[in-house]
Each structure stands twice: as C-alpha cells, then as structure tokens.
Amino acid sequence: MKSQIAALFIAAAAVLPAIADTLTVKADAPKRYVVKKGDTLWDISSLYLRSPWKWPELWQNNPQINNPHLIYPGDILSLGVDENGNPVLRIDKGVRKLSPQVRIISAKGAAIPTLPLSVLEPYLKFDQALSKDDLSDVPIVLGSNKNFKMSIAGHLLYVKGDLLQGSTYGLYRLGNPYKDGFTTLAYETKLVGIGRAVKGGDIADGVPSTLRVVDVKQEIKAGDFVMPIAQGQDHKAAFKMSKPNIAIDGKIIASANRHTEFGAMSVVVLNLGSSQKLVEGSVLNILRQSPTVIENEDGPRYIEDSSSLDKLIGDIGSLFGEENSEDSTVWHMPSEKVGELMLFKVYDNISYAMVTKTTHPIRVGDSVTN
Template identity: 55%
Template sequence: MKSSFVAWFFAAATAFAVQAEQVTVKSTAPQQYVVKQGDTLWDISSLYLASPWRWQELWQSNPQIKNPDLIYPGDVLALVYDASGVPQLQLVKGVKKLSPTSRVALKSLRAIPTLPMNLIEPYLTYEIAMSDEDVAALPIVLGANRNVKMNTQGQLLYIKGDVNQQAVYGIYRLGEHYRDLQSQQVLARETKLVATVRAVHGGNIAAGTPASVAVETVKQEIRAGDVLMPLQQLYSAQFKMSRPSNAVQGQIVATNNQLREFSTMSIVVLNLGKADEVNEGHILDIQRQSPTVIEGQAGPRYIEDANSLEKLVKAVAETFGTENSEASVVWTMPKEKVGELMIFKVFDKVSYALVTKTREPLRVGDYVVAQPN
C-alpha cells in the first residue's frame, strides 16, 4: 500500500510540474533578430528554444501577431519579458534600426516556411501514398504515338480510362508497398510523379477507343502501366507545430535514403495516418527499444548472448506470461527517447515526417510516440 501511495504521489507531482512548466529560452538566444530570406520557422525557433515546436508559447500574449506561423523576411523580432519574467517575442514596429549604420530591408510578401522546402517539397508535390484499391481504379498509360522509350514534350500518349478534355493530369510511377513491420499488412502504395500531361480526347472504353493526352513536362521516362491522377500542386509551406492531443504510438516503416541508419533532416514514413488522428505539424518523440536482458545462473546477459536454455526459458515465459522464474529472470527494458520528428503530410494509413532532432543514428523500426497534453 505504501509503495502504491508513493508512486501515485510522484506521478501527481510530475504531472503538476509538466502542467506548470514554462517555456525556457536558450541562454544564447538573440535579443533581436531580423528574419532573412531562406530562414525557416524551425531555424528561428531553434535559436530561442530547445524545443522549437513550443514556438507559439512565446507569442501567446502578443497582440501584434494574429498568426504566429506567418513571419516574413524583413520582420524584426525582439525578445522581452513580462512583469512575471515570462519570455515573449514581439514584432518590432516603427523605425526598425539595429545599429547606427544598418537598417532592415523592406518586408517580403511571402511568409517563411516552417521546414526546409528543398527537403519536403518533392513529397508535398510529387509523391502520394495510395491504397491498391484506389490505384486499380486509375487510368493507365497504354502507349504512345511513336514507339520510343523516352517520351518527350508534345508527344501523344494513349490512355485506358476516363479523362476530362483539356484537364491537366500527373503521370505517376507505382513504387514500393509500405508495410506494417509487425503484421506485414500493406498500408499503402508509393506513387511518384514522372510527367505532366494535358488531356486531348476523352476516349470511349466501351467502343475500344483510348483517350489521348499530350505530354507537357517530363521528370522521368514514361512507361506503359504508369497511372494518371489529377495534378495536385497546391500545398501549404506553413504548419502549426504542436503535440497531438491524443496518445499516439507507431513506428518508422521506411526512409527516403534506404540506408541502414539515418539522422536529422531525413524523410521517414510512419505507420500512422488519418485513422490515428495525426495531423500535419504534429511533433512526435522517436524512441528505441532497449535490449532485453536474461538474468540466469551465469549472471545478466543480453538476449543475443544468452545460451539456448536461457532463450527457451524466455520463450516459455512469454508464452505463459510468467517472465520471472527460479531458473532465470527476463528483464524487458524500457524504450528511450532518441530523437524527434514533425509530420508534414498525412494519408489514410501512413504519413511522411521530417526528422528534426536526433541523439543517435536512427533506424527503420524505431518507435514514434506522443502522450496527450
């Protein structure tokens, strides 16, 4: 009873501390900063905060800023403190003068992005994760008006399926399947944009007449069997950074670089989607499972180094739910945080994210988690 009360007391105290925690500004944070072309919101947040996703808390009492995610080149940010010592960032108005010899350039009309656009724009613009059922319903490329391997601008392609005359489409190449690492269930199919086309004739499948489209731009070779989708070019460069309001647990199931290990600024695929209530801008912790230890007669050893008898004991313990026995004790270690990431594109069952912080190299199979606020 005593141990239960102590555990409850410390849990309650910890929860109170988290709720009462105030945002802490770095000791190296500049008192004044001029937003430059090429900056990202994440870059500027990192100048001021160890946890850049808490950016909005610096603006919470600032009536000058209606949308803290919209900051422009030429804006001047000043770090101030209120009467209670709470830090705030304010937008400097009036004469924006940093020194007797330097003045701020005229403000740009385009807000800076949240993340580096050179990294995420291809995934916002050119990549879509779809179910096999949705892919099967799409029009496909049958061939071209000339038997050549490289289809060029202005060439005609013949299409099986319905297209709207004069509408613009993207031609997409089917890529790998994303699978859940535990169940091996197919989550989605990767599709990559290889060309853009404009519909010329609608065609008639019942009469055996294909539709035709004219090639406008080519990124890669167009192949028979590639699929057509309405071109999706609209996307936002700004994201509202926040922790999810609900508990989230998933895994990294793929990465863009196909390497065994990867680090900050890598693009990863998660087995979390719309059904898991994750959104663009959500910040998740990356965790790694610490290795299991078997404590046997020869002393504690990692499961990889345990002998056959110890491994058999572990298997029996897992099967019957009795991890502790006289012969050995199986220690299932906790998961430890190894980094953070931000989701920037969400599909039905998967999402794309950018790794924003790492403590050590990451791997496919690492966990991603968030606790409710």
C-alpha cells in the same frame, strides 16, 4: 523520518509538473532577429526554445500577431518580457530611417516554411501514398505514338481514362507497399513524368485520351497511372507545430533514402495518420528499445549473446507472457528517446515526417510517441 522524506517527495512531485510546463527561453537566445529568406520556422523556434513546438507561447497576448506560425522574410523579432515577467516575442513595426524621411516597410512575401522546403517540396507536390481502393479506377498509360516500350519527352501517350483537355497530369509508378507487420497500409508511388492532355477520350466508346509528355523523371512505361497534378496536392509548407494531447503509439515503417540508419532532415513514413487525430505539424518523440537481457546461473547476458535455449525461452515467454523459468529470467529494458520528428503530410493511416533532431542514428522500426 521516512514519513518526512516521503512527504518531501510528494511535495516535489506536485511542483515538478508546474516547472515542466514553464516556458523557458534559451540563455543564448537572440534579443533581436531579422527573418531571412531561407529560414525555417523550426530553426528560428530552436534559436529561442528547447521545445520549438511551444513557439506560440512566446507570442502570448501579442496583438500584433494573428498567427505566430506565419512570419515573413524581413520581419524583425524582438525578445522581451511582459508585465508578469514572462518571456514574449514581438515583431518590430518595420520602420527604417532613410534621411531625410521615414519609410514604413510593410510589403509581405511568402511566409517562411515550417521545415526546409527543398526537402519537403517533392513530397508536397507529387509523391503519393495510395490504397488499393484509390488505385481501382485510376487512368493508366496504354502505350504511345512510338512503338517503344518506354516513352520520353515529346511522345504522345494514350491513356485509358477520360482526361480533361488542357489539364496537366502527373505520371506515377507503383512502388513498394507500406506495411505494418503483415498489413499493407498503402502503396508508395513515385512521379515518373508530367504530361498535358491534348485530347479527351471516351472510354465507353473505346477511345483513349491523348497526353503529351512535357517532362520526364524516369522512363514512362505502359501501366503507369495518371492523376491530375492538383489532386491531393493542397498540402501547405507552413503549418502549426504542436504536441498531440492524446496518447500516441506508433513506429517508423519506411525511410525515403532506404538506408538502414538515417539522421536529421531525413524523411520517414509512420504507421499513423489522421485516424489517430494527427495533423501536419504534429511533433513526436522517437524511441529506441534497449536490448533485452537474459539472466541465468552464468550471469546476465544480452539476448543475442545467450544460448539457443535461453533465446527460445525468451521468445516463447514473450509469446505467452511467461518469460521467467527456474533457470532464466528475461529482462525487458526500457525504451529511450533518440530523436524527434514532425509530420508534414498526413493520410488516413500513414504519414510522412521529417526527423528534426537526433542523439543517435534513427532506424526503421523505432517507436514514435508523444
């Protein structure tokens, strides 16, 4: 009998991956949807799928679509099935009847963004994450034409660097380091102003460049650094959603709002980047480590409720891999999924990501994996 039950489990295990890989459309998915300005690709994908990153599978063998990640306001999405009974999404040809004639609507504007542009835009345009090497020869503000410690719009700034006359530059201030344990991965930088170079300099001859301040976010100070607006700003707002096909193991190391807990649409920083083969659009799970339990003669208790001796046993045991004693047993509970996020700006060793879904408040220190 046991062998028969085991055989059933093996057969079920063989079937389960196939079931898991089957594309399932939500029961309440709309049969027809008109894309509107302000929509995001993630939101529309979520209307149809519980796993929105499987969006391209809905466009399988669809000759109308070159890139399923680029759809436009006015596109009419129509849900149907193919000859094999699989769900498929199509774009209606956009014909509107206007009596007594027919007009074909074909003009395209900008593709809708993958995530809310209002949240992404400051990061896509200006915010930077720079390493010490990046900062080694960046032009800096020496002072201004006014004997003020802080500059405002209209002031002329003198910059230690050879700027290109007529070009627009961002003025930045170095923020907190992004750390992974004791290792600094990069430094946060914040935009404090925008200026236009009115005169180039010649640093070799001791002549600074001149920059006129045209917009101020915060007071500009001597020591703030200067970078061309175009530098590092070629990140797009529409990108391919995908689950990485290699093992990913990282964590959230910072949040944009600096709160201890945060929810959906929050921007976070990960200790992962292109070095781990991640790209804009990569979707990862957020995991929360369940509390550790120490079991002794008094029964099981969470580690924070245990005695100092039991906590010490747990700490030393974790360090040396011997977590059980004659009197106590340390139980490390599994991690549980508490949300999902999508990367939208990727550097070598860190990434900016938006939290797209939560079941519990997200925290700095939570793990991310595929």
